[in-house]
Structure formats: C-alpha cells, structure tokens
Amino acid sequence: MIQQNVVKVGMADLNVATRGECIRTSGLGSCVGLTLYDPDRKVAGMAHVMLPDSAIAREETFNRAKYADTALPLLIEELEKAGAKIGRLLAKMAGGSQMFASLGKSDSLRIGPRNVESCMQMLDRYGIPLIGEDTGGSHGRTIELDSETGILYVRSVQQGTKEL
Amino acid sequence: MSSLHRLEEFELDVLKEVGNIGSGNAATALSTLLDKPVDMAVPKVSVVPFEEVAERVGGAEELVMAVFLRVEGEAPGNLFYIMHPVAAKRLLGRLAAMEVEEDLEYSEMELSALSEIGNILAGSYLSSLADLTGLGLSPSVPAVALDMAGAVLSYGLMQYGEMGDAALLIETKFLDAGEQLDGQFFLIPDPDSFAILFQALGVRES
Incomplete structure (x- = not known):
C-alpha cells in the first residue's frame, strides 16, 4: 500500500493538500479547524483558527491564519493558486470547545463558541456552504481531511473517530 | 510580540527565580502530603512558539491530566499542573488513600480529589510568589481535564494570541523516580503582567 502523504497544519497556521494527500491538525481545543474542499479538482485546504476577529490584534503585522476573519480569505487565495474555484468549495469544520466549561461563561472563556460563530459568518459572507460540522462540547479533537x-x-x- | 522579545537575559533569570521559589514551595507541599521527598528540576523560562508548547508534554495529541487555575489579582496569568494520566492515578492512590485502578477511567470523586490537590499545590506556588513580590495573587477555582495536550494547553495561550505567535512559559518538572508521580507546572503570566512583576521585584523602573 502506498503511504499517504500528510500535510501538517500547526496552531494559527494554514495549508493546502492536493493529489491524494491528507491534511491534518492536532489537538484542537477552543481553536477551530476550518476546512475547504473542491471536489472537482480534489484540492483540500485547512486553517487552524485561534481567535475570532483580527480587530483585537495588538501587533502591527499579524499572522492572517490566526484569526477567523482573515484566515478564510487567505485560505481561499491559497486554494485558488492550487487550481480550486471558489464557486465549487465546500466547507466542514470542527473544534470550538470550552475545555474547562466548569469555569464559567465570561467572554474570554467563551472563545471556542465565538470562533465557531465567526467562521460561520465568514463562510456565509463568501457564500461557501457548510456541509459538515462537529463543534462545541468540552473535549479536544484531531482532524484529518482526505x-x-x-x-x-x-x-x-x-x-473515537467520526467521519464528516 | 515586541515586548516579549525585548526581555533581557537578567529578566529571564528573574522569572526563573520566580518559578524556582513558587514551585519549590509547591514541591514542599506535595512532599508533605505524600510524606516523602519530591525532587524538582531547575525551572526553564522560555519564549515558546504556540506550535511547540504542546511538545513540552509529549505532543499535541498526548493524553494528559491537567489541572488549570486562572491566577487572579495584580499580576494575572494561567497556571497548569500537568500529569501523565497514570501518574495522576498513582498520586490519588497515595494521597487520597483511594483504591485506584491504573486505567484511564476517572470517577467524579477522583477528578474532584485531583482538582483539590492541584488547588493545594497552586495555592502554595502563588502564596510564595505573593510573599516575594508583595502583590495580591489568588487562584481561581480549579478545573480539571483529561484530554489532548494541545487542546488543553492552547487554552492558556489565548491572552498571547492577540500579540504574536509565541508565549512565555515558566516551567518546572517534579521528579519522583521511585513511583513516577511526576508532574509539570506551567505558569504563563499574561503579557501585561511582566512589567508588574519586574517592578514589584525592583528590577525595572516604573
């Protein structure tokens, strides 16, 4: 059997996989793994989003993959370079937990659900359908897109492992 | 993260001493509870890229038992006590005189006992720090999670997210070769807390 190549995506990072490769990110807690797929070209993209909105950035030049509102456009750009068409993209996402749910409901603790909401709004704005989702709860996730x-x-x- | 990269060598040493005093006190508390010696490695202070934080405990997917407390008060931050799940069971067996099986199933009672142990250790860590600095510091109610290291630790990095892609960790390992009750303390002061700590310790002008 041919070993499948796995493209890794780190925290606050994004990447693209083609030609039968898998793309993977590990240990999502409140972060969201946002994935886009062009079934026609078989091109897959994944972003490990850490925070909902780049408006809170206190750095002058920031990593666009870190924030939901900047990660999606960047991921689309990278996928288009790899031959994908925005009109064909389908989204799935997972993550956005509250790892220590017992601690309460202050805004900073709700970072997971806020990440999920922000990703949904961005997908909506770009007209990309969300066809699979496993978000929320209070547990970690590792995801892999084929x-x-x-x-x-x-x-x-x-x-255990679910398929979306 | 300009402010982090501007930390001078001696300032990192000061933070190392902060870790040393805090975790030294916590090690003493643990040793008293266990009625046996607990060794402690020299604390490490480093600016770690988010990507590599989970590597410190075996990788993003490594299953860990984590006790988390938010440090509240004048120099806020996040405090984790991270154990291997089997080490956590052994600790319960020894400390709480609980009949434990070395598997990955934890009862409510066991989780509650672990969070209380975390509370005691964190309390002694912080009270020595408060004594040293004269700052008011208190731990929040503890929370426990048995989950992937990446998912758990990333929670303590959010305050750094808006400033850059790395966080400052003050890390101490507890060692106990005989019974492997090893655990690791991570103090992650909020980015704005450094100036307050340095000022309180008299190493930086206000």
Whole structure:
C-alpha cells in the first residue's frame, strides 16, 4: 500500500493538500479547524483558527491564519493558486470547545463558541456552504481531511473517530 | 510580540527565580502530603512558539491530566499542573488513600480529589510568589481535564494570541523516580503582567 502523504497544519497556521494527500491538525481545543474542499479538482485546504476577529490584534503585522476573519480569505487565495474555484468549495469544520466549561461563561472563556460563530459568518459572507460540522462540547479533537474523497475524520479521546 | 522579545537575559533569570521559589514551595507541599521527598528540576523560562508548547508534554495529541487555575489579582496569568494520566492515578492512590485502578477511567470523586490537590499545590506556588513580590495573587477555582495536550494547553495561550505567535512559559518538572508521580507546572503570566512583576521585584523602573 502506498503511504499517504500528510500535510501538517500547526496552531494559527494554514495549508493546502492536493493529489491524494491528507491534511491534518492536532489537538484542537477552543481553536477551530476550518476546512475547504473542491471536489472537482480534489484540492483540500485547512486553517487552524485561534481567535475570532483580527480587530483585537495588538501587533502591527499579524499572522492572517490566526484569526477567523482573515484566515478564510487567505485560505481561499491559497486554494485558488492550487487550481480550486471558489464557486465549487465546500466547507466542514470542527473544534470550538470550552475545555474547562466548569469555569464559567465570561467572554474570554467563551472563545471556542465565538470562533465557531465567526467562521460561520465568514463562510456565509463568501457564500461557501457548510456541509459538515462537529463543534462545541468540552473535549479536544484531531482532524484529518482526505483530498481524494473530501471526508473529514474527527478524532477525540472519549468518542473515537467520526467521519464528516 | 515586541515586548516579549525585548526581555533581557537578567529578566529571564528573574522569572526563573520566580518559578524556582513558587514551585519549590509547591514541591514542599506535595512532599508533605505524600510524606516523602519530591525532587524538582531547575525551572526553564522560555519564549515558546504556540506550535511547540504542546511538545513540552509529549505532543499535541498526548493524553494528559491537567489541572488549570486562572491566577487572579495584580499580576494575572494561567497556571497548569500537568500529569501523565497514570501518574495522576498513582498520586490519588497515595494521597487520597483511594483504591485506584491504573486505567484511564476517572470517577467524579477522583477528578474532584485531583482538582483539590492541584488547588493545594497552586495555592502554595502563588502564596510564595505573593510573599516575594508583595502583590495580591489568588487562584481561581480549579478545573480539571483529561484530554489532548494541545487542546488543553492552547487554552492558556489565548491572552498571547492577540500579540504574536509565541508565549512565555515558566516551567518546572517534579521528579519522583521511585513511583513516577511526576508532574509539570506551567505558569504563563499574561503579557501585561511582566512589567508588574519586574517592578514589584525592583528590577525595572516604573
């Protein structure tokens, strides 16, 4: 069997996989793994989004992959370079937990749900349909998107692996 | 993250001493609870890219038992006590005189006991720090999670997210070769807390 190549995406990072490669990010907590897939070209993209909105950035030049509102346009650009068409893109996402839900509901603790909301708004703005989602809860997730099939595998400690 | 990269060598040493005093006190508390010696490695202070933080405990997907407390008061931050899940079970067996099985199933009672142990250790860490600096510092109610290291630790990095792609960690390892009750303390002061700590310790002009 041919070993599939795995493209890794770090925290506050994004990347693109083609030609049957898989793309993967590990240990999502309140962060959201936002994925886009062009089934026609079999091109897959993934962003590990950490924060909802770049308006809070206190740095002069910031990493666009970190914020939901800047990560999506950047991911689309990278996918288009790899041959994808925005009109064909389908989105799936996972993550956005509240890891320590018992601590309460202050705004900074709700970062996971806010990341999810912000990703949804951005997808809506770009008219990209969200066809699969495994978000919320209070557990970590590792996700992997297969660029051949477009299947998103979501693994967690308690619940094993799900397919989206 | 301009302010972090501007930290001078001696300032990192000061933070190392902060870690040393805090975790030294926590090690003493643990040793008293266990009625046996607990060794401690020299604390490490480093500016770590987000990507590599979870590597410090075995990788983003490594299963860990984490006790988290928010440090509240004049120099806020995040405090984690991270254990290997089996080490956490052994700790319970020894400390709380609980009958434990070395598997990954934890009862409510066991989780509650772990958060209380975390509370005691964090309390002694912070009270020595408060004594040293004269700052008011208190731990929040503890929370526990048994989950992937990346998912747990990233929670403590959010305050850094808006400033850059790295965080400053003050890290101490507890060692206990005999029974492997090893654990790791991570103090992650909020970005705005450094100036306050340095001022309180008299190493920086106000």
